[in-house]
Amino acid sequence: MQPHTEEDILSSSSEDGFDLLAPAPVPKELPKSYAAAAPEPVLPSGDWNINDVSGDGKVGGKFYASEIAKPPHGGRRGNGVKRYHGDDKEYKEPMSHRKTGGSSTSPDGYETKDKTPRRGKGRLVSGDYPVSSNLTRVGSIRFAPLNIPLKRRLQTTAVLWHTFAIAIFVSLFWFLLAIPLTWPLLIPYLIYVLYSNSHRDGSSPVIRSSLFRSLPMWRLLTGYFPLNLHRSSPLPPNRNYIFTYHPHGIISHGAFGHFCTEGTTGFEKLFPGIKNTLLTLESNFRIPFYREYLLKLGLASVSRRSCEALLRGEGKARQSWLAKKFFKSPPPQPAPGGRAITIVVGGARESLEAIPGTMKLVLKRRRGFLKIAIRENAGVVPVLSFGENDLYDQVVPSSNSLIRKLQMLVKKTAGFTVPLFHARGVFNYDVGFLPYRREVNTVIGHPIFPKQQSDSPRDPEVDELQERYIAELQRLWDEWKDVFAKDRQPGEEGELVILE
Known part of the structure; x- marks a missing residue:
């Protein structure tokens, strides 16, 4: 599938099995100037309630979910406390300014130091090499020791499954296809796969399994990096939204972890009453077995028809045969709001720009989601994920090389x-092809609503909405780049760049 604090936080990113997993601090509200630049949505009346509307900085959910509250006064960092939570308790400890080369100790008891430079551009990442254990080396390759805790091995297994799930399901299909006894089952199933539209008719929120999305495996997966989710403001559940995830990265691990699982990074706690659906390529739903896996996780097609059906709530509530026989009442009608979709806007083209320490977004020509927002009167919510591009190293061929031309040809045809x-x-x-253990902090910004709804959006309306959207995205970057992207590349290379 191609899915705070102003104080410094200790890095938990590493290439090895001994990197830090220190819980992320619970952040505070954005500055007042930021809130003034992006008006707060009007909260609905009724039973819906949330505890940080006034910006008091209270914890809105567990599992590293956090709301961003107002930073402390004064420009110096490290004058407050680090607040984290787990096991239904909240803990506090003094914050101190992190210095390059300082040491820290992970919850697993392994001390790490920031003294070894990471490959490329001389950037530093804490915890790259364990101090308390000798690594076996073969040439320049470092092999893991045998005494790594079981939990970390399980986290690696969960990420291994997610990374190679599509290859596993394709291999399983071809294996069964080689057995003639399975053909009476496989042939009808293939016909169903080719002609079924359940991935684009709005049925995905009905088909998905909350039990499957809540498996302990997904908590292991999100804890591998770890993935942390933060919000700028609450979203009232009486409106519909389009979450736009940036950057695409290589595999979009952050988008999958935040929006395709439950009880992991705390989306349900931060945005109660909103049912979100992650979107992916239509072609993924034509792969046997893998299609059912995606549907149970709640994914849907990124086509225009699918987006509109999901925002309108056209998916039919399904009843079992027993319920239809004994309960004659019609299935409940969908609520007028509380629906959301998540689109990884940059797509495959942006994956070629996933260079560690950079933030290059393919956005200027991506206007389809803006037109859908105007037609459906949905708020566009920018989502900026700091660290997504740092999970892999990439070899970047020159623009005129044969390899680059082949990449663009495959993108255009497939x-x-x-x-x-x-x-x-x-x-x-x-x-290898597993991602590095590097922390990913995803910040969800303020919603941008179209000024008026229109069934046929005109170019000036789309341009105006795009201008406000990019301004909000730029504000997110400027506000949090020095908190979550401290080791970005120096100069203009490490700044936010909007491409085609």
Whole structure:
């Protein structure tokens, strides 16, 4: 599938099995100037309530979910407390300014230091090498020791499954296809896969399984990096929204972890009453077995028809045969609001720009989601994920090279492309296709609503909405780049760049 604080926080990103997993601090509200630039939505009356509308900085949910509250007064960092929570308790400890080269200790008891430079551009990442254990080396490749805790091994297994799920399901299908006894079952199923439209008719929120989305495996997956979710303001559940995730990265691990699982990063706690659906390529739903896996996770097609059906709540509530026989009442009608979709706007083209330490977004020509927002009167909510591009290293061919031309040809014909990426392996820290253990902090901004609803949006209306959207996205970057992107590349290379 191609899915705070102003104080410094200790880095938990690393290539090895001994990197830090210190709980993320609970942040505070955005500055008043920021809130004035992006008006707060009007909260609905009724039973809906949330505890941080006034910006008091209270915890809105568990599992590292946090709301961003007002930073402390004064420009110096490290004058407050770090607040985190777990096991239904809240803990506080003094914050201190992190210095390059300082040491820290992870919850697993392994001390790490920030003294080893990471490959490329001389950037530093804490915890790259364990101090308390000797690594076996073969040439320049570092292999994992045998005494890594079981929990970390399970986290690696969960990420391994997610990364190679599509290959596993394709292999299973071809294996069964080689057995003639399975053909009476496989042939009708293939016909169903080719002609079924349940992934684009708005039925995805009805088909999805909350039990499957809440499996312990997904908490292991989100804890591997770890993934942290933060919000700028609450979203009233009487409106519909389009979440736009940036950047695409190589595989969009952040989008999957935040919007395709439940009880992991706390989306349900931060945005109660909103049912979100992550969207992916239509072609993914034509792959046998993998299609059912995606539908149970609640994914849907990113086509225009699917987006409109989901925002309108056209998916039919399904009743079992027993319920239809004994309960004659019609299925409940969908509420007028509380529906949301998540689109990874940059798509396959943006994956070619997923370079560590950079934030290059393919956005200027991506206007389809803005037209849908105007037609459906939905708020566009920018989502900026700091660290998504740091999960893999990528070999970038020159623009005129044969490899680059082949990549663009595959993208044009197949709808996706294959970046030349690598990261770590299961038992080593230098070669493989598993992502590095590097923290990903995803900040959800303020909603941008169209000034008026229109069935046929005109170019000036789309341009005006796009201008406000990019301004909000730029504000998010400027506000939090020094908190969550401290090790970005120096100069203009490390700033937010809006491409085609």
